[in-house]
């Protein structure tokens with residue numbers, strides 16, 4: 052039985068708590084949050100239908116990360132804290148000998164990720180960044196189609212992710228709206244698609260990003276990026292600009308030589324393949340959510356039954372570095388070279 056300590060019990064802490072509760076051979080033994088009122092609050096995240104249990108069983112509750120770490124009594128530290136805290140907390144937990152699962156984005160920039168890589172390389176515990184799309188059934192299926200070349204090569208691909216700005220209706224108080232804390236929409240939300248592009252196609256030669264800054268908020272809230280590859284055109288859109296009861300929407304359109312694959316979360320999660328010959332169809336997908344699947348995989352990695360997963364800490368670091376390049380492009384209005392500027396293996 053592996054015992055889990057969850058650090059940060061806001062939206063993602065609750066999500067992970069629910070997932071750990073469904074894992075065989077794992078038990079949440081400790082939870083910490085500097086704001087204990089969070090343990091009673093219902094969450095305001097953007098993922099519909101999330102199951103937020105508030106029965107903490109016999110888990111011990113702490114109001115400080117250091118206090119929880121000092122008390123011990125667990126094997127895995129699951130970091131679901133605000134992004135600026137990821138490096139320091141992951142480093143402390145790794146240095147104390149724990150296995151660490153850390154929410155995305157790994158850190159605010161590649162330089163901070165490098166500190167985490169160094170800590171992980173010295174640690175006896177395992178380390179993984181929770182880039183959940185690499186475990187989400189429709190994206191796993193897409194990766195399989197690209198890898199196997201089932202419909203030939205990819206000619207073009209477009210990825211999108213749009214949501215109301217976090218807490219847009221509470222007067223802009225959310226830490227997510229402070230770009231120095233969340234990295235803005237380009238890091239916080241778009242890291243999912245940047246990581247997917249990195250996973251499917253490798254790092255691009257260069258990126259060019261056009262971004263719009265919100266008139267009142269001062270954060271970059273809408274961005275389009277062009278990723279240069281010699282043999283295909285790849286683009287993305289990310290936005291916290293939607294207002295009203297928009298909610299959340301993400302998707303992709305991938306044009307292969309002999310089929311087009313379309314994924315969308317609106318009105319509900321669908322994945323359709325339009326082959327060049329024959330009728331459109333929905334491929335059979337794996338079960339579970341990306342959150343459950345990543346947590347299940349990490350547990351088997353810690354237990355030694357899984358070895359090569361879909362994501363290494365260096366992959367997660369390079370996806371942050373890709374976003375660094377996109378943010379640099381958005382700020383400077385220049386095309387930023389990417390390929391060859393960082394080790395990929």
Ligand SMILES: NC(=O)c1ccc[n+]([C@@H]2O[C@H](COP(=O)([O-])OP(=O)(O)OC[C@H]3O[C@@H](n4cnc5c(N)ncnc54)[C@H](O)[C@@H]3O)[C@@H](O)[C@H]2O)c1
Nearest residue numbers: 059060061062063064084085086089131132133134154155
């Ligand atoms: N994978 C995904 O789809 C996904 C979705 C949402 C958020 N996230 C990521 O998860 C992380 C957390 O986001 P969230 O939405 O849960 O944020 P949140 O604000 O809802 O929760 C963060 C919690 O951490 C607590 N906290 C802050 N400082 C602390 C400290 N020093 N010690 C202990 N507790 C502290 C806060 O009180 C809060 O309860 C972020 O990095 C975010 O980018 C990932």
